[in-house]
Amino acid sequence: MTILTKNIPTADIIVEAHERIKPFVHQTPVMTSQSINAISGARLYFKCENFQKVGAFKFRGATNAVFSLNEDERQKGVATHSSGNHGQGLALAAKMQKIPAYIVMPENAPRVKRLAVEGSGAEVIPCKNTLASREETLQKVVEQTGAITIHPFDDYRIIAGQATAAKELIEEQGQFDVIMTPVGGGGLLSGTALTCHYWSPLTKVIAGEPSGADDAIRSMKAGTIIPCPQPSTIADGLLTTICERTFGIIKDHVSDIISVTDDEIVAAMRLIWERMKIIVEPSAAVPVAALLKNKEEFKGKKIGIILTGGNVDLDKLPFR
Template identity: 55%
Template sequence: MIPSRKFLEEAGKRVAPFVHKTLVLTSYFLNEKSGAQLFFKCENFQKMGAFKMRGAINAIQQLSDAQKKAGVVTHSSGNFGQALALAAKSLAVPAYIVMPQSAPSVKVEAVRGYGGLVTITASNLEAREKAADKIVQEKGAVLLHPSNDMEVILGQGTAAMELLEEIEDLDYILTPVGGGGLLAGTALAAHYFGKNTRVIGGEPLAMDDAYRALKSGKIEANEFGDTIADGLKTNLGDINFPIIKTLVTDIIRVEEDEIIAAMRLIWERMKIIIEPSSAVAFGALLKEKERFKNNKVGIILSGGNVDLSNLPF
């Protein structure tokens, strides 16, 4: 269930030529405010604006030549759809992206701009899955899951690998947790390349399936609730959860107003744009300041794709 070190090393080599080695930024003010020494890994500066590019580029490269020719398909309405389209374009592979009617036209246009072949369906999950299945059958395309896929997980782990190459002795790395791909990949990276680096997930209280799963030992569902961190409205899966269960120290739950406050602090003080999902990891740190005091903490700022016409402040 836990891939060995060499799988990560190989993913690192596969991913590197196609992604930005993103900046690691620090902030004197936020160090003072938190009492910890913070290192922000800026995946908001990544190609297409989010870490998801890493998993997509790794997964596509692992397909056979016949599969690459047939293409890849996903039904993510968020960053993974854009990431898959751009990654596929970089590798000259067709990408079919199923998107719900409810998706903002700017996102549909972004996917098309990256060369993705868009299919619009009804907004419910069933319709989206059905449309994706149809493409799999008709085109022979490979369905890629945004987070519950080992090659995607390994790809996402390369952000933390880069971070640990630059800052070797981190005590903690914090990431947001939604579907669990980034958290699982980060946990693997810390396990093999950290020096006793613990990994903690930040999760919206309103969608706390990962928190409950870590307590119960089994995958949990999000029944109700909503969150501004719209990239995190998903569940852990059977491939990433065993990694998370084994290698992640804890999940810290963050309330909506804390997410917005953390986001605003980073915008105002670091002058960079992060999406609400990214702010959840920093919000988790602020929520449990005492725990991180005087520690060196890496925070993965997962992305920067926000709708500037619809900000929470």
């Protein structure tokens, strides 16, 4: 048994994380749509993390990680790399603790997300739009500042925090046939898989993944992590590659990952905007796209879908 496997969050750790963050996060609403049910042929329950603080589920993990730090660690501040939502979550959590935050962001990150990070008082450090540049820049920042790295997903405190979204969904709506999330780095997917494993073991966990950033699908087929060489997708929050921590949980507890194209993502995003009258970003629409692409597989089933975020640059909408 490896150290990573041995330290996977237990049910008790997820409960502790939930209690730790409850005073600070929103218990987001669960919404339904009769028209989307009719289109899909399934009974859908949307956990609306687009209404979470900072507009995304990432605030859950960031809050758990920051509020888990001891006093010496807090004094050093925190640092991370992020295309936006994790950066926003970490910046706000750090602000609540009155500690510095340093957020490395790719130059092409949505303007709305960069402004939100800066609005919480964090320092934004730009980098090139590659994972290597993100990691190299972050390493330099940590060396210069001494800040504690809070990785967007390669951290069990983050995974435990993200697990609380599905925990709330199950507690409110009961057992599901399937719970669906998108997958990028795998923090939400692995946290959701653990929640179902502990509290709803008959529930299948299925993810949607952009075809242009399909490392999770490649890795599941190969049984080992296979990075996507040049990830490219409209779902900017899903450009990262899964890690050993998240993959270890995903390969043991996730039933399937479904690939979707950018056109399918945009169509699902537009459907949610039009039928539910709520704003979601492309990454949030990915599991909906996966469901609509495979209607027969999900027909007649009770399905929970975590709508991961709603931070959209309104000057660059993918539809008119």
